[in-house]
Amino acid sequence: MSADEIGRAVAQLLFEAGAIHVSCGQPFILAAGWASPVYVDCRVLLGDPERRRAVTDLALARLTEDFPAGAIDAIAGAETAGIPFAAWLADRTGLKLRYVRKGPLGIGRNAQVEGGPVEGLKVLLMDDLTTDGGSKLAFARGLRAAGATVEHILTIFYHGVFPGTEDRLREAGLTLHALSTWADVLDADAGDRLAPADRAEVERFLEDPVAWSTWHGGRNTLAPRL
Template identity: 65%
Template sequence: MSGAAMARLLLEGGAVQVSHGQPFILAAGWASPAYIDCRLLIGDARLRRAATALAAEAIRAGFGDAPPEAVAGAETAGIPWAAWLAEALDLPLRYVRKRPLGIGRNAQVEGGPVEGMRVLLVDDLMTDGGSKVAFTRGLRSGGATVTHALCLFHHGTFPGGAERMEKLGLTLVSLASWRDVLAADGACALPDADRAVLERFLADPIGWSAAHGGRATMLKPAL
């Protein structure tokens, strides 16, 4: 299964980092004892090829008669993954900025037009989906049809993500989650001490965040 395979790649690449002291403050403002650094996979040819193959397999298997006609990487961490995935699927590549830069209908989109195209949004992570709002808006303002977003890892712990995806009309294709990381065994398995920290956090992520200097409540999903 792709979840188990992606989790192994993340663990092999050292992308799963667990702190027993100072918490990580994620981009969305939540505090967490664990951090996923997908950028570490970028530098290892074997790991990035394997991750790209898993992503391509998920797209080929999951889109039926309406596959994407282009791949758009989310600024900035999604761009390299979108590039490798576009190459694997032999599709046009675009990238989308967090906010408009310049003028015109395609102010957020680079690499060519997207008007009238089914475009797959690609990012490395999803926490609570806040950044996906701006990226989806940018692509749709350029005339793209955007129904799916792909990420390598979905935290799936904090509120707001499912609501945002529903309001955006987006289906999330995620290659791995914390459940997959915790299920990893053998040489890739998390040390017992790291597992205990992570399991305490996952039992009450909002409470854990509030107690460690992060956000204590979800923001109203913005569209």
């Protein structure tokens, strides 16, 4: 199954699950601080058994396509929604499972990585959504501090529109593998899933997301590199 086919299939699942929310009035403020007329809620895929099996099948297909046997020792789910997706994929592949918090717990062992040691392991970081990559850098730092080798990220949906995202990940030695992007969503829309006014607003946002965010009270630049 090609990456394009996987992208369209994931986009269709997102539409069917009601994960694509458009607001032409009050903008959404994404976790990274950007203002957006559209919010993609990959977490709705968690609740339906058929859809979560389907997205796990598609993630497995992408994993098989992108990585040779033995290239990964463990999958680490990113707090919070990345954890169940990583667990299902780890079950399907027989790989070790870990999870990584946004920061150390602050109590007990003060651990950021749970599920067992990662020292010396080649770990794939998995999350549900990637906006501008900022949280992925923090997760990767936590895994690396615990001794893991982390070079790749697998995400269910990637906005892919905020400038500099892939550059900042590349500078950190990270490659992003996205199951679906806005190109897949608009392709899957085929003119009948989004209302014309909603699609037009999404397309205006995608033409210049930084300007759209700035105009609507959100962030206007990428966060400084840490």
